[in-house]
Amino acid sequence: MMLPLKMRVATFNVALNRSQPGKLAADLAADHRQPQNLARILQHVRPDIVLLNEFDHDGEGFNDGHLQVFCRDYLAKGEQGIDYPYCYLVPTNTGMLSPLSLHGQGRPSLPADGLGFGAFHGQYGFAVLSRFPLLLEQQRSFRQFLWRDMPNARLPQKELGCYYSADVLNILPLSSKNHLDLPVQLPNGRVLHLLACHPAPPINEGPERRNSCRNHDELRLWHDYIRSPQGHYLIDDSGKQGGLEAGADFVILGDLNADPTDGDGFREGIQGLLADPALNQSVALGRLRPAARGGFALQQTNTRMGSPKYWTHSQGLRLDYVLPSAGLQALASGVYWPERNKVNAELFWNKRGWPDSRASSDHRLVWVDLIFEV
Secondary structure, X not given: OOOOEEEEEEEEEEEEOOOOOOHHHHHHHOOOHHHHHHHHHXXXXXXXXXXXXXXXXXXXXXXXXXXXXXXXHHHOOOOOOOOOOEEEEEOOOEOOEOOXXXXXXXXXXXXXXXXXXXXXXXXXXXXXXXOOOEOHHHOEEOOOOEHHHOOOOOOOEEOOEEOOOHHHHOOOEOOOOOEEEEEEEOOOOOEEEEEEEOOOOOOOOOOOOHHHHHHHHHHHHHHHHOOOOHHHHOEOOOOOEOOXXXXXXXXXXXXXXXXXXOOOOOHHHHHHHHHOOOEOHHHHOOOOOOOOOHHHHHHHHOOOOOXXXXXXXXXXXXXXXXXXXXXXXXXXXXXXXXXXXXXXXXHOEOOOOOEOOOOOOOXXXXXXXXXXXX
16 A cells, blocks of 8 residues: 655755856856765755756756755765755746847847847746656746737836737747756656746846836746646646646746735735635645745845745745645745844854855755655
8 A cells, every 4th residue: 555655845046056057067067165064955945846046057958967066965965965866947937038129229239139138048947856756758847928919917117018028929938947847757657847937036127127027928938738627828838828737736836026015016916826725725825835034034124015925035024835736735835044143044144143145145045844655
């Protein structure tokens, strides 16, 4: 008789983005302090599956040598080493130069004219690590889906109409990086769909709020995808139409760059997603909402509305999410952010007691424990 399967799913914006292509690979080869500390965090939490946001690569994921180095020489090392036999660099739009100037001025150039913001193709990309087989041949990617093809898209506006020209809308994808449905084969025979993304941050924009609009609709893509028939219009990069199969087990995960109460974006997008009954409401908004004590040390230094208990970013925002479907049973959850006087505090805080993003990341790892009954 097969016992129930317990597993931990996590998301972690590791901030392994660099200013030049190849720089991350060089840092990993040089045994750099930051990836050492990131590995310590991952070894402590020990997720079975983890999405790593902001992991630079070649843009298409053809060369995963430096990801293998991170897994072999950092994560698997030491007494607490953890092995991830399955890993995947996800193709991305970041730093992919547009053939047209997105903003209607001069020749296109990076980073502003990337189909996703980036100084080079693959900057701010993401990767998946797993202890269980990734069903890559069954994945669905929405990297090429055009923003204009979303019904009632929230396209940014200016006085005389859309901020983007018709020619730009003919080439501009909705996804600033990628939206990936990656199935995972679990040992008990069930399949878990990882719905991974990293929407544009709602910053560095003008009155048209182009990045806030894009973030809103990037969230909506997954929201529509999990709600049949709302996702009927979606066509993936292989030409398959429609949303997620009804009844499928899924987890939405990633740095969503959206806080339901604070920050610069349109909050109704993330609020609507979190409140959807298609999600496990205990994790999304209830008693199992991932939490930590670390953020309380910053409570007196900002004017945020949200509770520090749920912050996942050093600026006092809930940006990072692991959101299982309603049919999945959650046992526990957390944000790994120790207080300043606790074990491993040096991975997060400097000697003056302030968050140290150079030590590891400005984001915190978020995890949820799930149990799958046979």
